[in-house]
Amino acid sequence: MLNPRTSGPARSPAVAPSARTAPSRAPSRAPSSPEGFTVSARQDPRLARTGEHWLSLPNPRGVPVEICAGAGVPLEPAAVTEALALLETAGTLERLAEATPGYTGPEPRITRAALTPDFHKGAGIPIGTVLETEHALLPQAVGSDVNCGMRLEVTALRAGRVRARLDALERRLRHLFFEGGRRIALTPVQREALLRDGLPGLLLAGAAPWRGFRPEDADDALDRAHACAHPAATAAAFADWIGSAGGASHDSVIGGIGGGNHFAELQYVAEVHDPAAAHAWGLTPGTVVTMVHSGSLSLGHQANATALDALRAGWPAGLPRPRDGVLPFLLDERSEPARRRYLDAFANAANFAAGNRYFLSLAMRAGLAAECGDPDARPLYDAPHNLFWRDGDRFVHRKGATPAGGHAEMAGGPYAMWGEPVIVPGSMGASSFVLRGHGNPRTLASACHGAGRRVPRGASARGGDAELDAFLREFRVVTPLDHRDPVTARRRDVMAAWRRDLKQEAPWAYKDIGPVVSSLAGGGVATPVAELRPLLTVKG
DNA sequence: ATGTCC
Numbered sequence: 319m320l321n322p323r324t325s326g327p328a329r330s331p332a333v334a335p336s337a338r339t340a341p342s343r344a345p346s347r348a349p350s351s352p353e354g355f356t357v358s359a360r361q362d363p364r365l366a367r368t369g370e371h372w373l374s375l376p377n378p379r380g381v382p383v384e385i386c387a388g389a390g391v392p393l394e395p396a397a398v399t400e401a402l403a404l405l406e407t408a409g410t411l412e413r414l415a416e417a418t419p420g421y422t423g424p425e426p427r428i429t430r431a432a433l434t435p436d437f438h439k440g441a442g443i444p445i446g447t448v449l450e451t452e453h454a455l456l457p458q459a460v461g462s463d464v465n466c467g468m469r470l471e472v473t474a475l476r477a478g479r480v481r482a483r484l485d486a487l488e489r490r491l492r493h494l495f496f497e498g499g500r501r502i503a504l505t506p507v508q509r510e511a512l513l514r515d516g517l518p519g520l521l522l523a524g525a526a527p528w529r530g531f532r533p534e535d536a537d538d539a540l541d542r543a544h545a546c547a548h549p550a551a552t553a554a555a556f557a558d559w560i561g562s563a564g565g566a567s568h569d570s571v572i573g574g575i576g577g578g579n580h581f582a583e584l585q586y587v588a589e590v591h592d593p594a595a596a597h598a599w600g601l602t603p604g605t606v607v608t609m610v611h612s613g614s615l616s617l618g619h620q621a622n623a624t625a626l627d628a629l630r631a632g633w634p635a636g637l638p639r640p641r642d643g644v645l646p647f648l649l650d651e652r653s654e655p656a657r658r659r660y661l662d663a664f665a666n667a668a669n670f671a672a673g674n675r676y677f678l679s680l681a682m683r684a685g686l687a688a689e690c691g692d693p694d695a696r697p698l699y700d701a702p703h704n705l706f707w708r709d710g711d712r713f714v715h716r717k718g719a720t721p722a723g724g725h726a727e728m729a730g731g732p733y734a735m736w737g738e739p740v741i742v743p744g745s746m747g748a749s750s751f752v753l754r755g756h757g758n759p760r761t762l763a764s765a766c767h768g769a770g771r772r773v774p775r776g777a778s779a780r781g782g783d784a785e786l787d788a789f790l791r792e793f794r795v796v797t798p799l800d801h802r803d804p805v806t807a808r809r810r811d812v813m814a815a816w817r818r819d820l821k822q823e824a825p826w827a828y829k830d831i832g833p834v835v836s837s838l839a840g841g842g843v844a845t846p847v848a849e850l851r852p853l854l855t856v857k858g
Numbered sequence: 859a860t861g862t863c864c
Contacts, residue, residue, distance in 0.1 A: 461859085462859070462860080578859045615859090616860060616861065619859080619860055
C-alpha cells in the first residue's frame with residue numbers, strides 16, 4: 319500500500335506523504351521566508367553517520383547519543399549545540415553530588431540519550447530529546463508544558479458526510495470552543511479527583527453527563543490509562559483552580575486548546591500503509607478521526623517553576639550554577655520535600671493535561687453529533703510527549719518525544735498485538751500519521767512528536783503573507799477570530815497579531831513530514847499504519 | 859507554550 323511515487327531503497331519502507339503535493343495549492347515552500355536555520359547532517363562535523371537512518375553525537379562525557387535521522391531530514395546546528403551542552407549536565411551531577419552535604423547515595427548519572435528526527439532547539443534542552451538518568455531527575459528534560467500530548471479518536475463517520483457539512487461544523491465548533499459553548503461543569507470535588515487520580519479517577523468518581531460523554535469512556539480511560547494517570551498524594555499546589563469561582567456550572571480553564579502548535583482537528587484516513595493494523599485500529603480509508611494536540615496550559619508551567627525555584631534555593635553555596643541553567647534533583651533526603659512537592663504538582667499537571675484532551679475530544683464529538691449524527695467516537699490512544707517515566711531510580715525523560723513501545727513494552731494490554739500507537743502530526747494543512755511502535759532501544763523506545771520546527775519562532779513571523787493567504791484559501795481553520803468577518807478583518811491591529819501567530823505555525827515553518835516518518839520507519843522505530851488528512855482545524 | 863508584567 320506504499321505510494322508508488324516514492325523512490326527509495328527497498329529496505330526502508332518508503333512513505334510518500336501526499337501533504338506536500340496533494341492539496342494542489344498548498345504552499346510547500348516559502349521563498350520569502352528566512353532560511354539558514356537548518357543544514358543537512360553531513361554539513362555538521364559534530365555528527366557521525368552510523369547508518370542510513372542513524373547518526374551519533376560523540377561527546378566528551380562519552381554518553382551514548384543516537385539520533386534517528388535519514389539524509390533527507392534537515393537538522394538545526396543550534397539544537398546540536400544545545401544537546402552537547404545538556405550532556406555537560408553529567409559533570410554537573412558529579413559536582414552536585416560532591417557538594418551536597420551528607421550525600422551518600424549512588425553516583426547520579428546520565429546513562430543514555432537519543433534525539434528524534436524532528437529535534438530542534440528548545441529552551442535549554444532540544445525538543446525531541448529522550449534522556450535516561452539514574453538517581454537524578456531533570457524537570458527541564460520534560461519541559462514546562464507537562465504532559466503535552468496527542469489524543470486520537472476514531473469515529474463511525476465517513477469523510478463525505480463531514481465534508482458536506484463543513485460550513486455548519488465550522489460555525490458549531492467556533493461556538494463550542496471560542497464563544498462560551500463548551501460549558502464544562504466540574505465541581506471542586508471532581509477537579510480534585512482529576513488532578514489527584516487522573517481521568518479514570520474523575521470518570522469513576524461519577525461523571526457528570528457532559529455533552530459527548532459516553533459511559534464507556536470510564537472503561538476506556540482505565541484500559542488506556544498507562545502512564546497518563548499519575549496518582550498524586552495531594553493537589554494542594556492547585557487549590558486555587560480547584561476552588562475557583564464558576565465551580566459546578568462552568569470552567570474557564572478546562573476545554574481550552576492553548577496556543578502555539580496546539581490544535582484540535584477533524585481528519586480522515588486518506589491512505590493505509592499497514593492494512594492489518596489499520597483494520598484492527600478502525601483506521602479504514604475514509605474514516606473520520608479527531609486529533610487533539612494540547613498540554614497542561616498554565617498548570618505545568620506552575621509545577622516547573624516551583625521545581626526550579628526549589629532547585630535554585632537549595633543549590634549548594636559555592637557551586638557555580640551550570641551555564642545552560644539545567645538543574646537536576648538528586649534523590650537524596652535533603653531534597654526530598656521539594657522533590658515531593660514537584661512530583662505531586664507534576665502529576666497534577668499531567669493528569670490535567672490528559673483530562674483536558676478528553677474534554678477537547680468531547681467538544682469535537684458534540685460538534686459532530688450536532689451536525690453529522692452520532693460519531694460513536696472511540697479513543698485510539700492518548701500519547702504524552704512531555705513527561706518522565708520512573709522505574710526505581712532510573713528515569714526516562716521525554717521532551718517532545720513520544721513513546722513507541724513494541725510488543726514487549728505493551729504486553730498484557732490492548733496494544734500488545736500491534737505495538738504502541740504513535741501519533742505524529744504534520745504541520746498545519748499537512749498529512750498526519752499513525753504509526754505503530756517497535757520498542758527500538760536505540761531511541762529508548764521513542765519516536766518523534768511531529769514534523770519538527772525548521773524555522774525558529776519569531777523568525778518565521780517575517781514574510782510569508784502570500785503563502786499564508788494561499789494556505790487559508792485552501793484549508794478550513796477555525797480560530798477565536800473570524801478573519802473572514804468584515805468587521806474583524808477591519809481591525810488591522812488584531813489581524814496583524816493573528817496573522818503573525820498563525821504564520822509561526824505555517825507549513826513552511828516546519829520540516830517536511832516525509833523524511834521524518836521515513837526515518838522512523840527505516841530505522842525500525844515505528845512503521846506507518848495510516849495517513850490522515852485534515853478536514854477542519856481548530857486553532858487556539 | 860504560557861499568561862502577564864512593564
